[in-house]
Amino acid sequence: MSKALYRKYRSKSLDEVIGQKHITDILSRAIASGRVSHAYLLTGPRGVGKTSVARILAHEINGLKYDEENTNLDIIEIDAASNNGVEDVRDLRDKVSIAPASAKRKIYIIDEVHMLSKAAFNALLKTLEEPPEHVVFILATTNVEKLPATIISRTQRFSFRPISVDDAVKHLANIAKLENIKIDDDALKLIAIRSDGSFRDSISLLDQLSSLVEPKQTITAQLIEDTLGMAPTEVIDQLLDAVEMRNVSKLVELLNQTFNDGISSSILVAQLTASISGRVAEKPQLLSLLDGLIDVAKSPQPQLKLLSVLGLAALPKQVVKTIALAAPVLEVSASIAELEKIAKTDKPADHVVKQIASRPTTPKHVEKPAPKIEIETSATKAEAADFDWTKFVEYVRQHHVALYSVLSKCNYTLDGNDLTLYTNSNFYKKKLDDTKYSPLLNKCLQELGVYGLDIHTIPTAPPPTDSQAAAIAAIMGGGEEVSIESV
Secondary structure, three states: OOOOHHHHOOOOOHHHOOOOHHHHHHHHHHHHOOOOOOEEEEEOOOOOOHHHHHHHHHHHHOOOOOOOOOOOOOEEEEEOOOOOOHHHHHHHHHHOOOOOOOOOOEEEEEEOHHHOOHHHHHHHHHHHHOOOOOEEEEEEEOOHHHOOHHHHOOOEEEEOOOOOHHHHHHHHHHHHHHOOOOEOHHHHHHHHHHOOOOHHHHHHHHHHHHOOOOOOOOEOHHHHHHHHOOOOHHHHHHHHHHHHOOOHHHHHHHHHHHHHOOOOHHHHHHHHHHHHHHHOOOOHHHHHHHHHHHOHHHOOOHHHHHHHHHHHHHOOHHHHHHHHHHOOOOOOOOOHHHHHHHHHOOOOHHHHHHHHHOOOOOOOOOOOOOOOOOOEOOOOOOOOOOOOHHHHHHHHHHHOHHHHHHHOOOEEEEEOOEEEEEOOOHHHHHHHHOOOOHHHHHHHHHHOOOOOOEEEEEOOOOOOOOHHHHHHHHHHOOOOOOOOOOO
16 A cells, blocks of 8 residues: 555654744754753644654654654654543653653653643643653644643743745645656646645645546646636636626626536635735735625625625725615625626616615614514524424534534524524624534524524623513613512
8 A cells, every 4th residue: 555645755854844944943953952841832733744843853852763654662642632531641640750661751742732621731730840850741733722821831832834835836846756746837836725834735635636647647727626626717817807897797707607617605715815815915905805705604605695795896986885875784695696787787876776775684783673572592482484493402402512502502582584692691602603603503504494594693691571671671781581480
């Protein structure tokens, strides 16, 4: 069985590590002078060399040559994702006092250390504070923000950077030459961009693509785009050009083409944001478009949201200005057919606004007078044809436990197509608004056959249903309605 390329070309010494010279130079000098810390913390995005550097550092501290195929009894690797309990750390703490078998130091590499439980961190803390002289800890994580400050403060921290496109292209070209893989420059650059700063991802992608072509066939940018379901680079350029030229008709045509070709909105957004990021220095006017594209992933209908964002950016300035003056809180979500119709007409700006504004919308920043809203607790059902709160919560509990732990704390109201979740705290509101949970809520609703609900989150308890109680709550600055039954 052939070895994966990312393993075959993994760095064997600190000098071979690419793109992290600000770290490897410091570590090399420290080892040469004999200044070895008792604990190191390596942080940064995935695939940039944290684990490789940890292994190399462990061997160089002990004066050993690094060989991935051979193991050493005094270099112990622990995956915190599967060994994250307090008992695991207590077992480690008991063993650190044992002297190394043959090397100068016993070195523990704890990968993805942020996965340790709170109790496990507390158990590890004492050992980090007063480790035996012969022990060195090397911690690695992609989520340093999840580590307790007490752990971070007891380590030497080194922050890894995403790999630059130029460094990735040079490294990939060298591997392709050594492996007799024919690939053109545009394809190399596309792989580097697509890998988003991860060496491991870029090498894995090159490995995958090399298996899809004949030995003498050249890997091209078009082959990569077809394989990964990406839009051709020229289409991305044409979309941005259509926005800048305010050519809505061309924009709609291009979007229809990409969607019909099976290109997902998420990939299209990723390509657009990457392209805009490269142009923004010379075209700062694209910053507002970049900001709008970030919200596409949160939408329950990402294709329409993408159309809305690009369409608004492409509308003539006088139309956008008139919209802002006529309806500052209007949420525009015109369909493809409507934008095509608008683009082909010579009507004045105020007529365009009337066409868009005629769609039923819900202003997000204006309180709705809703005297008939019925407040329901998590134990009751919404009086809507297709929505059952209890069924919804139970479905989430069975399929997404983490989301359920937040949703079960909420109350709700249902008014037409508006589902308002009262989270009772800012903490739970931020959880539900997060890009991890927001799309998941809509996904669960759709899997239950419920479509078209607009979800809003409010970080308070629901307002009391009783008018007097509501007035008192308003005077007191808020409050929660509690039902007290006599015994």
